[in-house]
Amino acid sequence: MAKKKKTHPKAAMRAGSNGRGQRPPASPAGKATPAQRTYTILDYRLEKLSFALRQVRAGDEVRYEVTGDLSAPVPPIRESKYLSKQQYIEIYRWMLLNRKMETALENLYKQGKVVGGVYFGLGQEACSCASAYALRKEDWLGPMIRNQGSLLVRGFSARDIMMQYMAKAGSPTKGRDASSHFGDIEKRNVVAPISTLGDLIPVLAGVALGARLQGRNIAVMTYIGDGGQSTGVTYEGLNFAAVQDLGLVLFVENNLWGYSTPADMQFRVKDLAERAIAYGIPGVIVDGTDACQVYDAAYEACERARRGQGPTLIEAKMMRMKGHAIHDAAEYVPRPLFEYWKKRDCIARFENYLVNVKKWFSAEENRKLIEDVDRELEADRDFAVASPMPVPESAAGGVYCEAGCHEIKPKYGMPRARAGTAAGLKRTDAAVHLK
Amino acid sequence: MPPLTYLEAIRQGIWEEMERDPTVFCLGEDIGIYGGAFKVTDGFIDRFGPERVIDTPIAESAIVGAAFGASLTGMRPVAEFQFMDFIGCAFNQIVNMVAKAHYRWGAPAPLVIRGPSGGNVHGGPFHSQNPEMWFVHAPGLKVVCPASAYDAKGLIKAAIRDNNPVIFFEHKYLYRRIKEEVPAEDYIVPLGKARIAREGRDLSIITYAAMVHVALEAAEILAKEGIDLEIVDLRTVSPLDREAIAQTVRKTNKVILLHEDVRTGGLAGEIAAIINEEAFDDLDGPIVRITAQDSPVPFSPPQEEYFLPKVSDVVREAHKLKAY
Numbered sequence: 239m240a241k242k243k244k245t246h247p248k249a250a251m252r253a254g255s256n257g258r259g260q261r262p263p264a265s266p267a268g269k270a271t272p273a274q275r276t277y278t279i280l281d282y283r284l285e286k287l288s289f290a291l292r293q294v295r296a297g298d299e300v301r302y303e304v305t306g307d308l309s310a311p312v313p314p315i316r317e318s319k320y321l322s323k324q325q326y327i328e329i330y331r332w333m334l335l336n337r338k339m340e341t342a343l344e345n346l347y348k349q350g351k352v353v354g355g356v357y358f359g360l361g362q363e364a365c366s367c368a369s370a371y372a373l374r375k376e377d378w379l380g381p382m383i384r385n386q387g388s389l390l391v392r393g394f395s396a397r398d399i400m401m402q403y404m405a406k407a408g409s410p411t412k413g414r415d416a417s418s419h420f421g422d423i424e425k426r427n428v429v430a431p432i433s434t435l436g437d438l439i440p441v442l443a444g445v446a447l448g449a450r451l452q453g454r455n456i457a458v459m460t461y462i463g464d465g466g467q468s469t470g471v472t473y474e475g476l477n478f479a480a481v482q483d484l485g486l487v488l489f490v491e492n493n494l495w496g497y498s499t500p501a502d503m504q505f506r507v508k509d510l511a512e513r514a515i516a517y518g519i520p521g522v523i524v525d526g527t528d529a530c531q532v533y534d535a536a537y538e539a540c541e542r543a544r545r546g547q548g549p550t551l552i553e554a555k556m557m558r559m560k561g562h563a564i565h566d567a568a569e570y571v572p573r574p575l576f577e578y579w580k581k582r583d584c585i586a587r588f589e590n591y592l593v594n595v596k597k598w599f600s601a602e603e604n605r606k607l608i609e610d611v612d613r614e615l616e617a618d619r620d621f622a623v624a625s626p627m628p629v630p631e632s633a634a635g636g637v638y639c640e641a642g643c644h645e646i647k648p649k650y651g652m653p654r655a656r657a658g659t660a661a662g663l664k665r666t667d668a669a670v671h672l673k
Numbered sequence: 674m675p676p677l678t679y680l681e682a683i684r685q686g687i688w689e690e691m692e693r694d695p696t697v698f699c700l701g702e703d704i705g706i707y708g709g710a711f712k713v714t715d716g717f718i719d720r721f722g723p724e725r726v727i728d729t730p731i732a733e734s735a736i737v738g739a740a741f742g743a744s745l746t747g748m749r750p751v752a753e754f755q756f757m758d759f760i761g762c763a764f765n766q767i768v769n770m771v772a773k774a775h776y777r778w779g780a781p782a783p784l785v786i787r788g789p790s791g792g793n794v795h796g797g798p799f800h801s802q803n804p805e806m807w808f809v810h811a812p813g814l815k816v817v818c819p820a821s822a823y824d825a826k827g828l829i830k831a832a833i834r835d836n837n838p839v840i841f842f843e844h845k846y847l848y849r850r851i852k853e854e855v856p857a858e859d860y861i862v863p864l865g866k867a868r869i870a871r872e873g874r875d876l877s878i879i880t881y882a883a884m885v886h887v888a889l890e891a892a893e894i895l896a897k898e899g900i901d902l903e904i905v906d907l908r909t910v911s912p913l914d915r916e917a918i919a920q921t922v923r924k925t926n927k928v929i930l931l932h933e934d935v936r937t938g939g940l941a942g943e944i945a946a947i948i949n950e951e952a953f954d955d956l957d958g959p960i961v962r963i964t965a966q967d968s969p970v971p972f973s974p975p976q977e978e979y980f981l982p983k984v985s986d987v988v989r990e991a992h993k994l995k996a997y
Binding site for chain 1 (some may be wrong): 680681684685688695696698708710711712715716720721722724725727729730732733734735736737738739740741742743744745746747748749750755765766769770773774775776777778779780781782783794795796800812813815836837845848849
């Protein structure tokens with residue numbers, strides 16, 4: 239077969255950054271033919287980003303350069319279709335707690351009280367908090383490293399997270415693992431993440447499968463980044479959920495950076511929500527700095543999950559406003575990008591929306607709420623700092639679930655087994671793959 | 674009841690557990706209407722329905738991940754791998770997600786990952802391996818390698834009832850070659866306990882899976898020469914039955930470690946270390962290893978025969994060790 243030069247213009251590919259240039263047109267003629275199928279991606283955003291990031295050589299160094307319009311006005315908050323006034327305020331409080339807790343962690347780190355690093359969700363608080371807020375008690379969550387806000391919404395306290403970072407005996411993992419690496423299968427329905435990316439996706443799909451076998455359709459939510467979505471297990475897990483119609487809500491947090499690698503070196507699609515088309519599931523784009531958009535998309539995806547209609551992929555666009563972890567000053571990020579996203583800060587804009595636009599909340603009430611969050615954090619920080627380190631011997635044991643350790647029982651009720659038939663198991667003499 | 678094959682014993686074991694406990698379900702590739710590449714779940718979908726006998730995409734990480742997720746809700750999934758060689762595709766899920774769950778965050782993972790392993794069926798490098806050691810080295814997992822039909826049934830039932838993740842290696846060479854009487858009533862074979870496959874005085878062979886039968890055949894030949902072998906079938910390779918290992922060494926004072934897996938990093942090295950720790954003073958000769966060579970499993974029958982440990986290897990090494 240002859241190569242179609244028009245559909246894959248190598249010269250154009252070479253022209254831009256990273257040896258790649260403009261995206262190849264969707265069809266040779268560049269427009270839809272009657273035989274061509276079209277797909278829709280729901281887009282809640284009030285602002286479409288119009289800048290590009292490229293790797294450029296400048297003299298003796300190679301760096302990232304941002305081009306495009308960074309002067310666009312800051313978009314307003316999009317009014318939620320579902321949230322009540324009270325719920326707006328609750329989400330605002332979770333976001334504040336999320337951010338202020340991370341500031342406290344940064345200070346604890348500087349005081350040498352944290353073991354290892356600190357991972358921040360700065361700039362992503364709306365995405366963590368408003369998404370988890372859409373879950374019900376019986377639903378499940380699998381957080382990633384930056385979704386500490388989601389853990390708070392799910393019912394863990396700031397002291398739990400602080401003790402994780404300080405490796406304290408009283409941390410949820412009793413010192414055995416760090417950061418957001420903890421869970422709870424009894425009350426809060428949270429799966430502990432592991433450090434490798436995408437592995438929670440099939441696990442959460444399996445949680446939904448287990449619940450369905452017990453007669454319940456629940457929503458299960460997890461996250462993946464623009465970097466993490468490159469992994470094979472991301473595809474395996476989401477495809478499995480799609481094929482089985484499992485109620486997975488996958489937030490793809492496109493925060494533009496996978497450690498130091500920009501999103502456009504991770505994938506070629508314009509929007510990661512386009513991936514949904516290939517799985518045969520709905521795809522949605524939201525502004526990850528707008529808690530209302532995040533909540534509405536999460537709410538609709540959770541409702542779809544509970545109806546047993548299968549998974550949804552939601553891409554949330556925002557920027558990671560710190561380095562990968564506390565050691566990383568993120569000097570590879572072009573400064574103008576920080577300025578652009580700082581103006582779109584999810585908390586400042588939400589606060590302004592509540593206090594000045596909606597006027598649901600007086601400046602005085604806001605001040606009281608902030609003080610209340612500060613007090614809570616101070617108490618949690620003091621408790622966490624004062625709590626003891628584990629004794630060395632507590633490293634032993636617990637590798638296996640021994641007798642009397644856990645009772646295994648179905649969480650949503652005993653599955654209804656199909657009534658028995660008179661015919662039992664018949665022996666098989668069918669041909670096998672290898673004799 | 675007429676004698677059961679190793680394959681039928683496993684089928685019965687899973688079937689009975691599914692009858693007994695509605696939280697047990699199966700998932701894997703081609704296990705439904707087709708009944709699995711080796712027919713272990715043949716007929717299961719008609720009895721238990723597609724809800725409990727789930728054909729999955731060809732996605733091993735998703736199979737293990739989904740099994741783990743379901744286990745968190747109190748289910749007892751039995752995940753089939755079409756060939757255990759493909760378990761490498763799900764390695765991260767198994768060793769990082771599943772194996773560490775209880776230690777890290779107190780989440781039990783009562784799931785079974787099972788499938789055919791082992792050579793001597795001319796399956797080539799990707800349908801013949803014995804990858805048990807990848808998992809023996811991962812704390813948090815239990816690893817089972819049955820050699821007999823009776824044990825295969827009792828061990829699969831114990832594995833399904835266990836509250837920990839169990840990797841269950843079925844030996845495909847044994848599937849339809851081994852036949853024995855198996856009791857009709859419910860029984861389990863406890864995990865972590867070895868058995869004496871043959872009592873003997875002169876020297877011990879510690880082995881598992883298909884090599885138990887190689888050892889038994891060698892024992893018949895050696896018996897005619899007046900050499901009396903004791904054969905220990907480990908049955909579970911993690912956790913190891915340290916006491917059974919030490920006991921047989923204390924009894925015969927000479928030991929051959931035999932496995933079908935490759936040599937370097939194979940279980941024989943670990944057992945040798947246990948013998949050093951538990952029964953060094955009881956040894957009257959060197960600890961001998963008989964294993965596959967350190968190479969992939971070759972495809973062509975003459976090459977595969979060269980690769981695998983044979984009865985003649987056991988006879989030869991037994992003669993040498995007896996001389997000490």
